[in-house]
Amino acid sequence: MAEKILTARFETPDSHLLNTYQADGGYTALKKALTMKPEEVIELVKASGLRGRGGAGFPAGLKWSFVPKEAEKPKYLCVNADEGEPGTFKDRYLMELDPHAVIEGSAIACYAFGAHIAYIYVRGEFKVPMERMEQALAEAREAGLVGKNILDSGFDFDMWVHPGAGAYVCGEETALIESNEGHRGMPRLKPPFPAVVGLFGGPTVVNNVETLAFVPHIMNQGAEWFAKLGPERNGGTKMYGVSGHVKKPGIYELPMGTSLKEIIYDVCGGIRGDHELKAVIPGGSSTPVLTPDEIDVAMDFDSLAKIGTMLGSGAIIVMDETTCMVRAITRLAKFYSHESCGQCTPCREGLAWIHQVLVRIEGGQGREGDIDLLLDICDNVQGNTICPLGDACAMPVRGFIKKFRPEFEEHIQKAGCPIGPFPAPWAGSAKG
Amino acid sequence: MSTPNGQAFTVKPETAQAIDEILGHYPVKEAALLPALHKVQDEIGWLPVAAMDWVADRLELPRVRVYGVASFYTMFRRQQPGRHRLEICTNLSCSLMGAEHLREYLCRKLGIQPGKTTADGRITLSEVECLGSCGTAPVMLVDDEFVENLDPQKVDKILADLEARDHG
Ligand SMILES: Cc1cc2nc3c(=O)[nH]c(=O)nc-3n(C[C@H](O)[C@H](O)[C@H](O)COP(=O)(O)O)c2cc1C
Ligand code: SF4
Ligand code: FES
Numbered sequence: 001m002a003e004k005i006l007t008a009r010f011e012t013p014d015s016h017l018l019n020t021y022q023a024d025g026g027y028t029a030l031k032k033a034l035t036m037k038p039e040e041v042i043e044l045v046k047a048s049g050l051r052g053r054g055g056a057g058f059p060a061g062l063k064w065s066f067v068p069k070e071a072e073k074p075k076y077l078c079v080n081a082d083e084g085e086p087g088t089f090k091d092r093y094l095m096e097l098d099p100h101a102v103i104e105g106s107a108i109a110c111y112a113f114g115a116h117i118a119y120i121y122v123r124g125e126f127k128v129p130m131e132r133m134e135q136a137l138a139e140a141r142e143a144g145l146v147g148k149n150i151l152d153s154g155f156d157f158d159m160w161v162h163p164g165a166g167a168y169v170c171g172e173e174t175a176l177i178e179s180n181e182g183h184r185g186m187p188r189l190k191p192p193f194p195a196v197v198g199l200f201g202g203p204t205v206v207n208n209v210e211t212l213a214f215v216p217h218i219m220n221q222g223a224e225w226f227a228k229l230g231p232e233r234n235g236g237t238k239m240y241g242v243s244g245h246v247k248k249p250g251i252y253e254l255p256m257g258t259s260l261k262e263i264i265y266d267v268c269g270g271i272r273g274d275h276e277l278k279a280v281i282p283g284g285s286s287t288p289v290l291t292p293d294e295i296d297v298a299m300d301f302d303s304l305a306k307i308g309t310m311l312g313s314g315a316i317i318v319m320d321e322t323t324c325m326v327r328a329i330t331r332l333a334k335f336y337s338h339e340s341c342g343q344c345t346p347c348r349e350g351l352a353w354i355h356q357v358l359v360r361i362e363g364g365q366g367r368e369g370d371i372d373l374l375l376d377i378c379d380n381v382q383g384n385t386i387c388p389l390g391d392a393c394a395m396p397v398r399g400f401i402k403k404f405r406p407e408f409e410e411h412i413q414k415a416g417c418p419i420g421p422f423p424a425p426w427a428g429s430a431k432g
Numbered sequence: 433m434s435t436p437n438g439q440a441f442t443v444k445p446e447t448a449q450a451i452d453e454i455l456g457h458y459p460v461k462e463a464a465l466l467p468a469l470h471k472v473q474d475e476i477g478w479l480p481v482a483a484m485d486w487v488a489d490r491l492e493l494p495r496v497r498v499y500g501v502a503s504f505y506t507m508f509r510r511q512q513p514g515r516h517r518l519e520i521c522t523n524l525s526c527s528l529m530g531a532e533h534l535r536e537y538l539c540r541k542l543g544i545q546p547g548k549t550t551a552d553g554r555i556t557l558s559e560v561e562c563l564g565s566c567g568t569a570p571v572m573l574v575d576d577e578f579v580e581n582l583d584p585q586k587v588d589k590i591l592a593d594l595e596a597r598d599h600g
Binding site for chain 1: 457458459460462463464465466467469470500501504505506507508522523524525527528529530532533560561562563564565566567568569573576577578583584
């Protein structure tokens with residue numbers, strides 16, 4: 001098995017408690033960081049090439065360096081634990097099983113760019129992860145690792161849990177900031193970027209949980225070590241989350257750039273019931289779908305971009321030959337349409353229309369020209385909205401049509417679905 | 433503050449105290465709105481207007497601001513639910529593993545459609561979006577608790593357990 005970093009402690013009994021974390025060397029990275037100059041910490045993280053695990057893959061050190069040194073208003077770190085992109089279920093485990101790693105990474109980040117307060121925005125349904133984070137913060141506060149003058153360094157660092165309340169759009173960084181301020185989660189126009197004007201008007205960094213959990217390891221083991229764990233420009237490991245029709249779904253931490261084929265067939269044991277693979281969504285529901293002849297691809301940011309899709313959150317959704325592609329994308333379009341915050345017309349109207357047209361195709365009422373109509377609507381959505389949620393729907397719709405157009409056409413010609421609903425795994429042969 | 437029948441609305445002292453503590457986490461009171469609404473809802477099960485008004489006063493916010501925020505977020509219940517809540521995810525990863533069949537199964541067993549409460553007021557069924565638990569699909573929240581790797585037998589057991597809890 002390859003080296004595990006973020007999930008290495010998951011099997012440890014009481015891995016969420018401070019004593020086990022410290023016994024495993026926890027908080028030594030923070031101690032070390034506090035002896036360095038903040039700029040040196042940023043340089044180290046920059047040199048490691050750590051890229052954001054929340055979806056866009058933006059270099060974390062670079063993001064921190066955009067925060068102005070001198071600012072009139074306090075600076076903040078927002079830890080993004082909204083985890084709502086369908087297929088994604090990794091941050092939940094980090095918070096449940098290694099909450100102190102998230103706190104330590106957050107403290108180091110705050111020290112690096114000069115913030116004294118971090119909020120971890122946890123999706124409201126995650127009661128246990130939230131309790132674990134709160135318990136860990138209480139322990140850390142008691143031990144002088146969180147609060148005033150942490151570790152007698154003169155540096156103040158506080159961190160609080162902020163619960164979400166069931167709105168996918170709040171995972172988008174500016175909507176998250178609005179929601180953290182007690183507002184409706186409506187994304188803001190950029191610029192200004194959060195690094196300049198963010199939470200409570202102060203310079204703000206928004207980072208994903210997984211991104212921050214890497215930071216202590218980079219402090220301890222060095223930038224070069226991290227960079228070498230993966231391909232060039234795509235360093236580190238990745239927590240891939242596999243769901244759908246594989247024999248062994250779950251979270252697997254593997255070197256960045258592990259082959260998708262290997263993940264499906266070796267790591268996850270192949271397709272349930274030894275069915276044929278039909279389609280794979282490689283990085284969460286907003287990333288364009290791949291066909292079986294495309295899975296010989298390295299699961300990293302750049303390799304997936306090269307073949308027209310994205311690593312996103314590393315959430316792999318596997319579908320076998322029993323799956324109707326029109327039905328699959330219809331379900332996703334329903335989700336995006338439901339989650340639109342409504343402030344941009346192309347997203348609010350466009351996504352509802354996309355969903356409506358897909359429903360009629362799947363239901364056997366599709367019309368000649370509907371497929372081109374869908375592509376047209378996508379054209380009108382993409383690039384014309386405040387936040388990327390509109391694109392997050394248009395991209396996979398386009399992707400499904402591009403890869404499976406004949407299946408859409410067959411629905412229209414036969415005035416019905418040639419495949420039928422997703423079968424129940426417990427109803428006979430599909431059971432893996 | 434009073435409810436339509438004239439009784440003053442108030443929360444338990446622990447809840448009020450927890451909210452006051454949370455206010456200290458933020459530079460402005462308004463920012464505590466989501467956690468405060470959660471605390472009140474956790475205590476009484478939903479958010480009647482009187483509860484939202486109570487929160488508005490506590491946080492020194494206009495009431496309409498609180499209504500506006502509460503209505504934006506799906507977790508805030510402005511209608512009284514049944515004694516128990518079943519929230520089944522039917523997003524893609526769960527549906528690939530049979531969630532749509534379980535939804536139908538639940539509808540049949542309970543005799544209601546998603547979004548509705550059984551006539552005896554015991555169970556509210558709803559269909560929700562991805563719960564961030566796709567590797568153990570299908571997934572359902574039973575009174576806020578995750579139940580994973582569902583199948584019809586597990587659903588039967590959940591319903592039987594709720595029955596036993598209420599009538600046992
Ligand atoms: C609609 C939408 C939903 C998002 N949801 C999440 C999420 O749940 N978690 C997350 O970390 N990032 C999410 N993002 C990405 C964030 O906007 C942001 O890029 C990310 O948190 C930055 O962290 P990183 O640089 O560490 O990756 C979402 C973006 C969009 C447009
Ligand atoms: S793109 Fe959609 S979700 Fe994003 S701001 Fe516009 S309407 Fe809201
Ligand atoms: S799709 Fe159901 S939990 Fe993610």
